[in-house]
Amino acid sequence: MTGKSLPAPVKVNLGERSHSIYIGENLLTQLSTLIDENIQDVSSCVFISSSPIYDLYGENLLDQLSKYKTGKIIVPDGEAAKSWKIAEQLLGQYIDHDLDRKSLIIALGGGSVGDLAGFTASIYLRGIRLVQIPTTLLGQVDSGIGGKTAVNHLKGKNLIGTFHQPSLVVCDTAVIKSLKTRDLHAGLAEVVKYGVISDESIINLLENKRKKILKADKFLLNEIVKKCVMLKAKLVEKDENDSKGKRAILNYGHTIGHCLETLSNHEINHGEAISIGMIVASKIAENLGYLKYNDLERQRNLLKSYYLPTETPKIDNHQLLNIIKRDKKAVSNIINFILPTGIGKSPILKPVPENLILKALEE
Ligand SMILES: NC(=O)c1ccc[n+]([C@@H]2O[C@H](COP(=O)([O-])OP(=O)(O)OC[C@H]3O[C@@H](n4cnc5c(N)ncnc54)[C@H](O)[C@@H]3O)[C@@H](O)[C@H]2O)c1
Ligand SMILES: [Zn+2]
DSSP states (O other): OOOOOOOOOEEEOOGGGOEEEEEETTGGGGHHHHHHHHOOSOOEEEEEEEHHHIIIIIHHHHHHTTTSEEEEEEEOSGGGGOBHHHHHHHHHHHHHTTOOTTOEEEEEESHHHHHHHHHHHHHGGGOOEEEEEEOSHHIIIIITSSOEEEEEETTEEEEEEEEOOOSEEEEEGGGGGGSOHHHHHHHHHHHHHHHHHHOHHHHHHHHHTHHHHHTTOHHHHHHHHHHHHHHHHHHHHHOTTSOSSSGGGGGTTHHHHHHHHHHTTTSSOHHHHHHHHHHHHHHHHHHTTSSOHHHHHHHHHHHHHTTOOOSOOSOOHHHHHHHHHHSTTEETTEEEEEEOOSTTSOOEEEEOOHHHHHHHHHO
16 A cells, blocks of 8 residues: 555446546556555456557556566557557467456556557457556547447458447656657547537636646646546546447547548548548538638647647548548448538538549649
8 A cells, every 4th residue: 555545536436347547647546556445356457558658657556566466568659559450469478477257457558559459458358448548649539438449440440349348547747747758648639629519718728728738737637637528527527439429529520530640541640630621621621611711720820839730641532532431430332521510519420522622632
């Protein structure tokens, strides 16, 4: 026991899949207590991480859990982790580590590690428990929350995946300090997304406290992570499996974004891709009369001020359309877009004809 009290968590109420999300600075020093208080009857714990992240934070955490049988498995860093081949190798390592139905997979990393670890935890022995420790801003505000898991297929991103809720999520905002600036900026793209789709106060905060946020100010990061997690938790509670249209608004910017990631072979990272994707969706919304030009400009200026790209790169737009059609958001070849209707206002899901998509891409 560390003797420190734990902060009140954000609860995700999903019946027997209910769990807590803890947000705070230096929470990782209390990982053992957090597991004790939230997860019963654990036989062994295995950390899944990539070298750069494990080197920074892994060993201390492994020592902290020494009362359990522990292990670590290192996977490739970044998007390269999210492949069928790596997932298969990882499952083999679970067998080698003798993981059983009471074992705990602990994902220590950004969205890439989290999505891979979550996917394999969901299918190993038909599903074992998972702790998400998202270490990027993007992971803390988005990918670590909500139970979506995935690996990529050569033909498209996240095409293979499951829903598997974690048993516990720990967002230690202190670890954001060690992120490369490019990864901090990428996370802020998802933060802009939350602001546009449901809370203008997030946009105001990003506009007014830019300098401090870019320096990863701990108070502001705590506030930002909390706001985003609470918004996402509510949407997940209403529509856990993304089938009722409520959770879909989180895909704002992602229709084009996912294609840009795939087409650029992940040279453009997830946050950068959705930054461009949000602007394309906003242009479509503006062309259709749903969004005021000023609200498009406000987003573009904000994204630029956080060093995020807003221009569509030179690509074959027809190839991009073909990839969009394979994306999960296209049903029976009809391409649906989440279109913003204002800043902090509920967006709408609309089918968009190909010529309008091409127009927005070329503008
Ligand atoms: N499951 C979901 O709901 C969901 C939601 C959004 C995004 N995603 C997925 O998340 C992925 C992107 O995640 P990401 O942006 O976290 O990128 P990432 O996981 O690829 O990490 C980016 C880089 O940050 C480094 N890093 C991570 N934590 C660090 C730390 N604390 N200090 C220093 N370096 C650190 C990693 O080593 C890596 O090089 C995409 O594959 C995307 O599809 C999933
Ligand atoms: Zn995203």
